[in-house]
Amino acid sequence: MRIIIIGSGVAGVSFAEQYRSYSTNDEITVVTKENAGYYSRPLLSHGFSRANIEQSIILKTFDTLRTNNINVFADTEVIEINRSDNTITLFCQESILQYDKLIIATGSAAFIPPPFRLYSELFFCLNSLADLKGLRKIRNEMMSQNRQPAWAIIGGGLIGCEVASDLAVSGDNVTLLHAMDRLMERQLVPEDSTLLLEVLQNSGVTVLLNQTVKGFSKKEDKACVSTDVTREFDALIVSCGFKPRIELAERSGLQVGRGIKVNQSLQTSDVAIYALGDVAELPNAQLYPFIIPIRHQAHWLASFLANQAADNWIPPNFVTKAKVHGFTATHPYCI
Numbered sequence: 001m002r003i004i005i006i007g008s009g010v011a012g013v014s015f016a017e018q019y020r021s022y023s024t025n026d027e028i029t030v031v032t033k034e035n036a037g038y039y040s041r042p043l044l045s046h047g048f049s050r051a052n053i054e055q056s057i058i059l060k061t062f063d064t065l066r067t068n069n070i071n072v073f074a075d076t077e078v079i080e081i082n083r084s085d086n087t088i089t090l091f092c093q094e095s096i097l098q099y100d101k102l103i104i105a106t107g108s109a110a111f112i113p114p115p116f117r118l119y120s121e122l123f124f125c126l127n128s129l130a131d132l133k134g135l136r137k138i139r140n141e142m143m144s145q146n147r148q149p150a151w152a153i154i155g156g157g158l159i160g161c162e163v164a165s166d167l168a169v170s171g172d173n174v175t176l177l178h179a180m181d182r183l184m185e186r187q188l189v190p191e192d193s194t195l196l197l198e199v200l201q202n203s204g205v206t207v208l209l210n211q212t213v214k215g216f217s218k219k220e221d222k223a224c225v226s227t228d229v230t231r232e233f234d235a236l237i238v239s240c241g242f243k244p245r246i247e248l249a250e251r252s253g254l255q256v257g258r259g260i261k262v263n264q265s266l267q268t269s270d271v272a273i274y275a276l277g278d279v280a281e282l283p284n285a286q287l288y289p290f291i292i293p294i295r296h297q298a299h300w301l302a303s304f305l306a307n308q309a310a311d312n313w314i315p316p317n318f319v320t321k322a323k324v325h326g327f328t329a330t331h332p333y334c335i
């Protein structure tokens, strides 16, 4: 059997390795846009305070996967799924690969609110290792000119709070603007939001709640955010949630909602195609965009396709915590 996996995040790599442990004969191929290896996405939000992060974030090189008899096409984008003949089209090589089973593990991009899209060249996001490298580069340039960077983080959700905290403990000036009246209102009970606010403020973050961003602008080498007033910063990071990468599936006619629609066996509307990870939407319209359930999905799907499991995928119990320095929620968040 030829199995192709699109994506080399925790979903794609965990599936590939687990399936290989069941089958020595089947052909397993990972196609990924990444070029640096399989890395820890959660560590991105501690990417400023940790030394040597660009190396230590790599969990596994692609050559390590290859020694486990997993083919890897790195730095390669899948641009089409051709369901009529069970093939995918690759961008770089302009070549075609044939599959018997296709696993879509394309993850998610940063969500940019529509009114912000007009200004996309004025702000950054932190969603991938490439984003982190770009942000570290501009930070290092400022530091080499003896300037301690001043950042605005737009969005006080999980990742916005983590990034604000990490930049602040690294010594930078950080302002966090949030649209709501409390931080991480989707994940935390009000008492924990209050505690989180205190922790961030104590680490030097200026937190501005109830902020409606009306636009962005540039003034010489400064980037500006306008709410009721216009404030100047060295750089802006927009952190307003995530958006499953469904475009490829949608173009090929698979059923999509917020994510790619799958049944309880993680199978899409095409019997030869499965989806898992950030991109998969379960029948209860639920997404599971966290490491623990994603790894669980990957291991379950590998055993299912290797005829080692018959039951449907059942989400594990798990809690998740915000990696804000010095903060522990009294009521951890669970789906």
Ligand SMILES: Cc1cc2nc3c(=O)[nH]c(=O)nc-3n(C[C@H](O)[C@H](O)[C@H](O)COP(=O)(O)OP(=O)(O)OC[C@H]3O[C@@H](n4cnc5c(N)ncnc54)[C@H](O)[C@@H]3O)c2cc1C
Residues within 6 Å of the ligand: 006, 007, 008, 009, 010, 011, 012, 031, 032, 033, 034, 041, 042, 043, 044, 045, 076, 077, 078, 079, 105, 106, 107, 108, 126, 127, 128, 159, 245, 248, 276, 277, 278, 279, 288, 289, 290, 291, 292, 294, 320, 321, 323
């Ligand atoms: C800053 C940050 C901090 C986080 N912290 C935590 C945390 O503390 N705990 C937690 O549980 N979760 C955390 N998360 C969420 C967690 O990292 C994600 O849920 C998880 O990494 C998703 O894994 P995935 O494999 O589904 O997708 P991804 O990791 O997004 O991987 C998808 C892969 O597919 C590739 N790809 C996409 N389209 C194509 C294409 N057309 N062709 C080829 N390749 C393609 C991408 O390049 C990427 O490598 C965090 C996320 C971020 C961004």
